[in-house]
Amino acid sequence: MEKKYQVFVSSTYEDLIEERNVVMQALLELDCIPTGMELFPAANDDKWSYIKKVIDNCDYYILISAGRYGSVNNNGVSYTQMEYEYTLQKQIPTIAFLYKDLSNLPVGKSETTEHGKKN
Numbered sequence: 001m002e003k004k005y006q007v008f009v010s011s012t013y014e015d016l017i018e019e020r021n022v023v024m025q026a027l028l029e030l031d032c033i034p035t036g037m038e039l040f041p042a043a044n045d046d047k048w049s050y051i052k053k054v055i056d057n058c059d060y061y062i063l064i065s066a067g068r069y070g071s072v073n074n075n076g077v078s079y080t081q082m083e084y085e086y087t088l089q090k091q092i093p094t095i096a097f098l099y100k101d102l103s104n105l106p107v108g109k110s111e112t113t114e115h116g117k118k119n
Contacts, residue, residue: 002031008055008092009036010083011064012071019064019097032060037079048073052086061087066099 007027011020020036027034035054055061063084070078087094 004031004033005059006033006035006057007060007062008058008083008087009034009062009064010080011036012066012068012078012080013037015068016064016066019066023062023064023097027062048079048082051079051083055083055086055092056090058092061092061094063094063096065096 009020009023009027013020020038024034024036035058037051061083063080065080070080072078073082084094
């Protein structure tokens with residue numbers, strides 16, 4: 001039986017829905033199992049503990065990053081940043097798709113808060 005690789009797809013959400021869908025579809029076409037926050041069931045665990053459990057079961061991690069910092073925890077750190085740093089710590093192979101020129105991003109895909117712009 002051929003192994004199917006599980007791939008965690010990480011990004012800010014609302015601004016990159018289309019990009020996430022393209023990556024998820026490509027992974028499915030490659031017979032991979034994509035996972036990400038939009039696929040998470042309601043859980044009793046706190047959000048970060050659950051995310052780490054899912055990442056621990058993944059073979060690869062894909063980051064899609066553009067002009068938003070994303071939703072933050074109580075310490076002001078975005079979940080996207082925490083996911084990325086966690087995968088580095090766990091040495092999970094990572095691929096990042098970064099928007100090349102942030103000055104050309106549409107306003108709807110750009111950070112609007114000072115905290116987000118700073119990070």
